Amino acid sequence: MRPIQMVDTKTQYLKIKEQVDEGIQRVLDSAAYINGSPVKDFASKLSSYLNVKHVITCGNGTDALQIAMMALGLEPGDEVITPSFTYVATTEVVALLKLQPVFVEVDKETFNIDPAAIEAAITPKTKAIVPVHLYGQAANMEEIMAIAQRHNLFVIEDNAQAIGCNYTLADGTVKKAGTIGTIGTTSFYPSKNLGAYGDGGAIFTNDDALAEKLQMIANHGQKVRYYHEMVGCNSRLDSIQAAVLNVKLDHLDQYIAARQKAAAFYDAAFKGSDKITVPKTASFTDHVYHQYTVILNDVDRDGLSKYLASRQIPSMIYYPVPAHRQRMFSDFGGSNYNLPVTDWLTERVISLPMHTELDEEQLQYISDQLLQFVQQ
Numbered sequence: 069m070r071p072i073q074m075v076d077t078k079t080q081y082l083k084i085k086e087q088v089d090e091g092i093q094r095v096l097d098s099a100a101y102i103n104g105s106p107v108k109d110f111a112s113k114l115s116s117y118l119n120v121k122h123v124i125t126c127g128n129g130t131d132a133l134q135i136a137m138m139a140l141g142l143e144p145g146d147e148v149i150t151p152s153f154t155y156v157a158t159t160e161v162v163a164l165l166k167l168q169p170v171f172v173e174v175d176k177e178t179f180n181i182d183p184a185a186i187e188a189a190i191t192p193k194t195k196a197i198v199p200v201h202l203y204g205q206a207a208n209m210e211e212i213m214a215i216a217q218r219h220n221l222f223v224i225e226d227n228a229q230a231i232g233c234n235y236t237l238a239d240g241t242v243k244k245a246g247t248i249g250t251i252g253t254t255s256f257y258p259s260k261n262l263g264a265y266g267d268g269g270a271i272f273t274n275d276d277a278l279a280e281k282l283q284m285i286a287n288h289g290q291k292v293r294y295y296h297e298m299v300g301c302n303s304r305l306d307s308i309q310a311a312v313l314n315v316k317l318d319h320l321d322q323y324i325a326a327r328q329k330a331a332a333f334y335d336a337a338f339k340g341s342d343k344i345t346v347p348k349t350a351s352f353t354d355h356v357y358h359q360y361t362v363i364l365n366d367v368d369r370d371g372l373s374k375y376l377a378s379r380q381i382p383s384m385i386y387y388p389v390p391a392h393r394q395r396m397f398s399d400f401g402g403s404n405y406n407l408p409v410t411d412w413l414t415e416r417v418i419s420l421p422m423h424t425e426l427d428e429e430q431l432q433y434i435s436d437q438l439l440q441f442v443q444q
């Protein structure tokens with residue numbers, strides 16, 4: 069059996085090596101390391117794939133969130149509603165910009181932000197909602213957009229984990245996750261579903277004026293070189309990463325299908341077990357399985373992860389500490405929150421190996437070993 073990894077980017081690379089190496093070589097030959105033609109090509113290819121009017125590339129997914137919040141003109145003290153059960157980047161940029169993060173609960177079955185909790189957390193200071201499409205399925209965007217409309221709020225979709233995920237609106241229209249809110253953001257960190265071989269990120273919007281502002285902010289607040297109209301930052305996707313992404317975007321749907329196939333294998337294997345609750349997908353969204361995360365019922369989680377590790381099976385806890393319990397947010401009132409669902413999930417989730425290169429022998433071995441431990 070091939071060694072099992074949480075993410076296997078090397079095996080995936082070897083299958084597209086020729087195209088990727090050629091793309092990188094072209095950048096080296098052109099010497100256009102920054103803003104070369106692969107960057108423009110990628111932005112335009114991604115905007116067609118997502119069916120969104122504007123794609124602005126940037127340095128990483130955290131910058132993408134920061135630039136989005138800067139472009140919306142939020143003022144210090146403005147409240148931004150986000151889940152506490154997420155990767156730190158989502159909430160960190162809120163604090164970095166001196167905005168006030170307001171942490172709300174997630175749904176116990178989908179791990180995504182609970183629309184009812186959003187509505188309950190709105191105050192006159194609320195300016196934006198940042199749903200995170202956690203683990204690869206979209207949050208309830210239609211309800212979130214309705215709430216945003218009622219209260220005149222911006223919506224920034226943190227789509228770092230769900231690129232390519234399809235969302236079906238009540239009228240049957242299908243949209244890509246990240247293109248429904250005011251702005252969507254994503255990350256091309258190597259382990260993400262569309263991963264570069266270094267850092268990268270992007271911002272999406274259908275709003276022309278916002279797109280122009282996002283582009284300017286990502287480039288030192290300038291439209292014309294050396295004429296800086298606003299305070300921005302320096303955040304770029306480099307040409308080599310864009311060349312890699314241009315190749316990988318052509319394979320994204322096939323990569324998603326491979327992840328879904330692995331997830332279906334796990335689902336079937338764990339179906340009979342009352343110790344393992346497999347991930348549930350909401351009716352309005354696909355699941356692109358950035359992670360395959362289960363809930364353990366009455367299982368010693370530390371013991372399980374040690375047992376798996378001793379059998380050369382990696383596993384991860386995403387995430388061991390929710391935002392409201394991070395010391396980072398102690399000055400933002402983090403400890404005042406009572407989020408029982410978030411805490412409950414934090415203590416029980418475990419993520420299993422999930423990537424495009426898992427074969428049936430590996431999946432069978434992982435499932436067998438996991439069941440062996442929980443049923444003992």
Ligand SMILES: *Cc1c(COP(=O)(O)O)cnc(C)c1O
Binds near residue numbers: 157158200228254
């Ligand atoms: C990965 C990730 C980010 C940040 O992306 P980077 O490219 O690492 O900065 C933000 N939000 C979520 C939910 C992520 O998973």
